[in-house]
Amino acid sequence: MDQRTAKQYFSTELLNWYMQNKRDLPWRRHRNPYYIWVSEIMLQQTRVETVKPYFERFITRFPALTDLAEAPEEDVLKLWEGLGYYSRARNLQAAAKQVLELHGGEVPSEKDAVFNLKGVGPYTAGAILSIAFNQPEPAVDGNVMRVLSRYFLIEDDIMKGSTRVKMETLAAELIPQGRAGDFNQALMELGALVCTPKSPHCLTCPVMEMCKGRIEGREDTLPVKKKAKPPRPEQRIAALVTGTSTNEGKILVRQRPQTGLLARMWELPHVLASVPGGLASQVPDEPAMDMMKGHLLEEGYAVNPKEFWKIAEHTFSHIHWNLQVYHCEQAEHIVSPAMVAERNESYKTEGDVYKWIGPEDMETMAFPNVFLKLIKEHFVL
DNA sequence: AAGTCGGGGGT
DNA sequence: ACCCCAGACTT
Incomplete structure (x- = not known):
């Protein structure tokens, strides 16, 4: 023994x-x-x-x-x-x-x-x-x-x-x-x-x-672990904006703030579209496209929404994103000096920096996977 | 103690 | 679909 x-x-x-x-x-x-x-x-x-x-x-x-x-x-x-x-x-x-x-x-x-x-x-x-x-x-x-x-x-x-x-x-x-x-x-x-x-x-x-x-026949019931809360759903509208004239062949991306979710990572522009518990909208969602257009205009970028591209889903530990991605095209518009100044000021405080990028920029800028896949597919990388 | 913070592989 | 992973940090 x-x-x-x-x-x-x-x-x-x-x-x-x-x-x-x-x-x-x-x-x-x-x-x-x-x-x-x-x-x-x-x-x-x-x-x-x-x-x-x-x-x-x-x-x-x-x-x-x-x-x-x-x-x-x-x-x-x-x-x-x-x-x-x-x-x-x-x-x-x-x-x-x-x-x-x-x-x-x-x-x-x-x-x-x-x-x-x-x-x-x-x-x-x-x-x-x-x-x-x-x-x-x-x-x-x-x-x-x-x-x-x-x-x-x-x-x-x-x-x-x-x-x-x-x-x-x-x-x-x-x-x-x-x-x-x-x-x-x-x-x-x-x-x-x-x-x-x-x-x-x-x-x-x-x-x-x-x-x-x-x-004791308990191997399948151990360890004891309290169940985690399910992630809260968020419906978001994202834009893949293709550039025109001097930005031909490029797309518009932005850098996230220095703190919080995906801090300092780059991403496609997107806005929260739904209230918690709201029903998922059908595509194409015209009001959502207008919301996206208005959001980008506030940031100083005029775009024309073209057509719905695809749904992208991404689950974090505590949030589930359902992203409606729309193709958009850069539009001509006039930006007042006051608006440029205001925007530059908001960059410092909020950290949202926008940038036109080409495929070569993907070698140095870090994107979360959900956007990485979309952008690579667009550029055929 | 509870919430925040990614992403993917296994079942 | 859900679970879990060589967890740490903030509130």
């Missing part, structure tokens, strides 16, 4: 399994704290397979922390294009500058210093400290909470902060002496490959014999 406790068994068997089954991932090829840090930021709420190409391009362009710290923010955002949660990119660069000024360019290995880096929370701090410096700190993410909730049959709601703290205490107790980095990665690897959210592969699990959740 196995004399080991459930915790001893778990730690030993899981670590042995990991050493035999760990994946060859780009950020596991070196033990460069900067690489590990970048990978952990990218991996927040993002799958491994999605991150791989982004990570490769990022460290090719910014091989060292100094390269990232000194780069134009536009370059950083462009490399993050399509990855989502763009404040991660801004915070990462800000933190790189922090490291340059406060720690001589070396990623700190002291707990408080790591925690104080922008964009580094409880999980990422633990990941950096354990994986890069092998310090015995827990790194509790969604994978870890799922694995622990099943193995130890913990029924606390994992959405609660108090549950994460409880899991961190437990995870810290499980770390084998001197093996923090490997063990923490083993926990996440098990969650990603075996102890999956749906249909966990218990038959091939290295710790199935003493898994309380499996023994």
Whole structure:
């Protein structure tokens, strides 16, 4: 009979399994704290397979922390294009500058210093400290909470902060002496490959014999998690404005404000068209087209709506966009000097900057995916 | 504690 | 359609 406790068994068997089954991932090829840090930021709420190409391009362009710290923010955002949660990119660069000024360019290995880096929370701090410096700190993410909730049959709601703290205490107790980095990665690897959210592969699990959740037949009902609120629907009218005369071959885009949703990203002009709970309008929607035309005129751009192009849908965590996209054409009009002055003033305060761009500009300007797809289709890129 | 912040893959 | 993902930050 196995004399080991459930915790001893778990730690030993899981670590042995990991050493035999760990994946060859780009950020596991070196033990460069900067690489590990970048990978952990990218991996927040993002799958491994999605991150791989982004990570490769990022460290090719910014091989060292100094390269990232000194780069134009536009370059950083462009490399993050399509990855989502763009404040991660801004915070990462800000933190790189922090490291340059406060720690001589070396990623700190002291707990408080790591925690104080922008964009580094409880999980990422633990990941950096354990994986890069092998310090015995827990790194509790969604994978870890799922694995622990099943193995130890913990029924606390994992959405609660108090549950994460409880899991961190437990995870810290499980770390084998001197093996923090490997063990923490083993926990996440098990969650990603075996102890999956749906249909966990218990038959091939290295710790199935003493898994309380499996023994009680609860593996499909754990972890306990309160359901998230559904995203609120928003109907929006977008314009793909093609330029005339000096703007022939170009389209009109604008840059979003410095804060909030998709901060500082470029986009096609669009306006909110519906009241919450209102019915989706049919296309072509003449009043909506007039609203779009009026909106752009206020911004100083006269356009003639042509025809409905297509519907584009995009879901954020908390908002669902239904975009009616219309083809428009730049129109001649006279702008008074007063209007130009007023507009320039509003640029400073609101941050909405409009610009005519061609296909070549797509190489430097960062767009959220919903607009990226539309514009690439228009330019046939 | 609840809301904000992307995007895609798996089922 | 819904769920979830190597979460952090703001209010």
